Amino acid sequence: MRQLQVRMARWSARHAGRAIAGWFAFVVLCLAAGITVGTNQATTEDFWVGEAGRAEAMATEGGLQREPTERILIRPRSGPLDMAAAGSAAQDVTARMRDLPEVESVAAPVRSEDGKVLLVSVTMNGPELEGRKTVVPLLEQTAEAGASHPDVIVEETGSPAISKGVNDQRGEDLALSERISLPVTALTLLVVFGSVVMAGVPLMLALSSIAAAIGLSMVASHVMPDAGVGTNLILLIGLAVGVDYTLFYLKREREERARAGGRLSSEALVELAAATAGRAIVVSGLAVIVSTATLYLATDVIFSSLATGTILVVAVAVASSLTALPALLVKIGRRTERLAPRRAARRAKRGKPAPVAKPETGRVFGALLRPARTRPGLTLCLSVLVMLGLAAPALGLKLIDPGKDTFSRDIPAMQVYDRLTGSFPELLVTHEVVARSTPEQAPRVKQALVDLGRRAQADPLFAEGVEGTKGTGPTVRTSPDGRISVLRLAVPYPAPSDEAIESLVHLRQDHIPATVGQLPGVETGVSGDVARGQDYVAHESDKLPLVIGFLLLMTFLMTVWAFRSVVIGIVGVVLNLLSAGASLGLLVLVFQGTWAEGLLAFDSLGAIASRVPLFLVVILFGLSMDYQVFVVSRIQEARQNGMSAREAVVEGINRSAKVVTSAAIVMVTVFGAFVALHLTEMKQMGFCLAVAVLLDAVIIRLMVLPSVLLLLGERAWWPGRPGRRGGRTEIPAAGPLAEVG
Numbered sequence: 001m002r003q004l005q006v007r008m009a010r011w012s013a014r015h016a017g018r019a020i021a022g023w024f025a026f027v028v029l030c031l032a033a034g035i036t037v038g039t040n041q042a043t044t045e046d047f048w049v050g051e052a053g054r055a056e057a058m059a060t061e062g063g064l065q066r067e068p069t070e071r072i073l074i075r076p077r078s079g080p081l082d083m084a085a086a087g088s089a090a091q092d093v094t095a096r097m098r099d100l101p102e103v104e105s106v107a108a109p110v111r112s113e114d115g116k117v118l119l120v121s122v123t124m125n126g127p128e129l130e131g132r133k134t135v136v137p138l139l140e141q142t143a144e145a146g147a148s149h150p151d152v153i154v155e156e157t158g159s160p161a162i163s164k165g166v167n168d169q170r171g172e173d174l175a176l177s178e179r180i181s182l183p184v185t186a187l188t189l190l191v192v193f194g195s196v197v198m199a200g201v202p203l204m205l206a207l208s209s210i211a212a213a214i215g216l217s218m219v220a221s222h223v224m225p226d227a228g229v230g231t232n233l234i235l236l237i238g239l240a241v242g243v244d245y246t247l248f249y250l251k252r253e254r255e256e257r258a259r260a261g262g263r264l265s266s267e268a269l270v271e272l273a274a275a276t277a278g279r280a281i282v283v284s285g286l287a288v289i290v291s292t293a294t295l296y297l298a299t300d301v302i303f304s305s306l307a308t309g310t311i312l313v314v315a316v317a318v319a320s321s322l323t324a325l326p327a328l329l330v331k332i333g334r335r336t337e338r339l340a341p342r343r344a345a346r347r348a349k350r351g352k353p354a355p356v357a358k359p360e361t362g363r364v365f366g367a368l369l370r371p372a373r374t375r376p377g378l379t380l381c382l383s384v385l386v387m388l389g390l391a392a393p394a395l396g397l398k399l400i401d402p403g404k405d406t407f408s409r410d411i412p413a414m415q416v417y418d419r420l421t422g423s424f425p426e427l428l429v430t431h432e433v434v435a436r437s438t439p440e441q442a443p444r445v446k447q448a449l450v451d452l453g454r455r456a457q458a459d460p461l462f463a464e465g466v467e468g469t470k471g472t473g474p475t476v477r478t479s480p481d482g483r484i485s486v487l488r489l490a491v492p493y494p495a496p497s498d499e500a501i502e503s504l505v506h507l508r509q510d511h512i513p514a515t516v517g518q519l520p521g522v523e524t525g526v527s528g529d530v531a532r533g534q535d536y537v538a539h540e541s542d543k544l545p546l547v548i549g550f551l552l553l554m555t556f557l558m559t560v561w562a563f564r565s566v567v568i569g570i571v572g573v574v575l576n577l578l579s580a581g582a583s584l585g586l587l588v589l590v591f592q593g594t595w596a597e598g599l600l601a602f603d604s605l606g607a608i609a610s611r612v613p614l615f616l617v618v619i620l621f622g623l624s625m626d627y628q629v630f631v632v633s634r635i636q637e638a639r640q641n642g643m644s645a646r647e648a649v650v651e652g653i654n655r656s657a658k659v660v661t662s663a664a665i666v667m668v669t670v671f672g673a674f675v676a677l678h679l680t681e682m683k684q685m686g687f688c689l690a691v692a693v694l695l696d697a698v699i700i701r702l703m704v705l706p707s708v709l710l711l712l713g714e715r716a717w718w719p720g721r722p723g724r725r726g727g728r729t730e731i732p733a734a735g736p737l738a739e740v741g
Contacts (some may be wrong), residue, residue, distance in 0.1 A: 009274030031331055041226055052528070074086045206243045213316045223309075286556045430528050609680065
C-alpha cells in the first residue's frame, strides 16, 4: 500500500499542473454526470417494513393505498364563525382545487363540533410521497382564496405541505450550519498553519470533495434510491473528514520540511509525507468506509442512503488527499523555496535571527499528557470510570420514530396542523386494517371488518369516526376484484403518545383476532402512522445485534491488518465502545429529559429518535478510527525507528497531539453547528457526534490510550513487533529523493 501511495504522490508532484487540473476536471465530471442522470428518489414502497409494510403492500395491490391529502381550514379572524362567509370561501377553495391537475377529488366541507372551523379535504393524485413535490399549486390557490375572502382565515396543512415545510426548513438550517462551521473551520486552520494559503487548501479540497460526492451520489441513487438524507450527510461528514485528512498530510509535510532544513526538494518532502501520513489517511478512510458499510445490513432505505453518502464522500476525500494535495503542496513549496532567500535576506538586514521551530507539544498538551506519563495506572482507572459514568444514562435509552407530531412549530403548516387536530381530534391518528382474501369471501370479510370497527369504537382509545363520519358506522372499502378490503379507524391521540401505541396493541392483539382474524384463509395487517413507527423501531432493534456484531468484527480486523497486532485491535474496539457509550449516555441525559430544552432550543420527545443511536455508533466507530490510526501510526513509526515501547508512546503522542486536537476542533465545529438546527433528530445527531469527537480526542487519545500502551509495553504489539532499524522511516525505494540545489 505504501508503494502505491508514494507512486501516486510522486506522479502528482512531478506533474503538479496536470494533477490539479485532473482533480477539478474529475469534480466537474462527477457533478455533470449527477445533474444529467438526476436523483432517483425513494418511493413509498422503499420504506415498507414489518407488518405495516406488508399491510400497505396489500392495500396497494388492491388500489386502496394511502393517498396524499391536504386539509384546508376556514376559521374566523375573531368571534364566532360566519357561516355565510365561510361557505363562500369553501366554495371558492373547492372550485379552485378541482381545476388543478394535481387534485383527484375534493370532499364536501365539514364543520367542527364546536362550530368554529370549516374543513375542506383535498385528495391529491399520485403516490403518498409524491405529494410534497406537487403541493405548491395547492398552497398558492389556498393563499389566493384567503386573499379573496378577507373576512375569514383560509389556511392549509397536510402531510405534503408539512413535508415541503420540513424540506424548506432543512435547507435553511444547512445554510445556517455552513455559515457557522466554515468561518470557524477557516479560523482554526489559520491558527494552526499561520498562513492564509495553507489554511485555504484543506477547505478547498473538502468543498471540492463534497461537490464530487454529491454528483456521484446522484448517480448511485439509480442503484440504491436516495431517501432524501444523503446530501445532508455528505455535507456533514465531507467537511469534517475532508479537512481532517488534508490536515494530517499538511502537518506531516511541514514537519518533514522543518526536519530537512532546506536539503530536500518539495517533491521529496511530499513523497516522505505520502509514505507516512498518506498511509494513515488510506487506512483511516478504509476504516470509515468498512464501518459505515455495516449499515447496509439494516436493510433499510434510510440507512442505505446514509451509508452510500458517507462512503462516497470519504472515498473522494481520500482520493483528493492522495492526488490533488501532493500537487498543491509542491506548487506551494516551490513558491516558498523561491521566496526563502529574500525572506532570509530581509531578516538579516533587520538583524532578526532565523525562526526557531516550535515544539510539537505546548504547555496545555504537556499538562494533559503528564498524568498518563507519570501515573498511567491511576490515569487509566480514573479516565475509564469517567467514561463509564457518562455512558450510564444510555441504559435508560428510549427510542421513538419521530413523525410529524415532533416537527418544529416554526413551520407554518405545523401551526395549522395543531389547529386542525384541536378542532378535529379524530384526524390525529388513523389505523388502517387491511384484509386479503378470495373474492368469494369478500362479503364475510366486509362484515367482519364492520364488526371490528364497531368493537373498536366501543374502546375508549378509539374515536367514533374519521372526518365527519361520526354516527354513520365504520366504512369498509373493497377493491374492484373483491380481494382486498380496508377499514380506517380513528384515534384521538398523537402518534407518539402511550394511548395511541396502546390502541395499536389492542387492535392487533384483541380486536382483529376476535373478528376478521377468525376467518380461515384471510391475511390481515395494520398500517398507519403509529404502526409504521412501532414496526420501524422493532425492525431496527432486530437488526441492531447483527450490525453491531459486524461493526466490532470489522473494526478489529481493520486494526489488526493496519498494525499487525491483535492487542492493538482489541484496545481499539474497547476504546471505540467507551467513546460511543459515553456520547450516547450524554445524548440521553440531555435530550431525553426536559432540563436542557431552553439551553439548546428544542422540545423534548421524551426519547431518542430511533435512527440516531445505530447510525451514530457506526459513524463514531469510523471517525474514532481516524484518530486511532493516526496516533498509533506515529507510535509504531517511533518503534520502527529504534525507540523503546515507552519512548515510542511518548514520542508518538507528543507528535500527534496538536494535529489531532486541531482536527477535533474542526469536527466539533462542523457537528456542533447542527445543534442550531430546528429538526430534533438532526440536533441529536450533531450533539452526539460533537461530544463523541471531543471525548475521543481529549480523554481517549491523550489519557486512556497512552496509559494503556505504557502499561502494556512490548506486549501491545503481540504477536508481531515492529522491527528496530535504528533510524527514521524511509519511503520505499523507487528512485532517489531529489535534493534542493
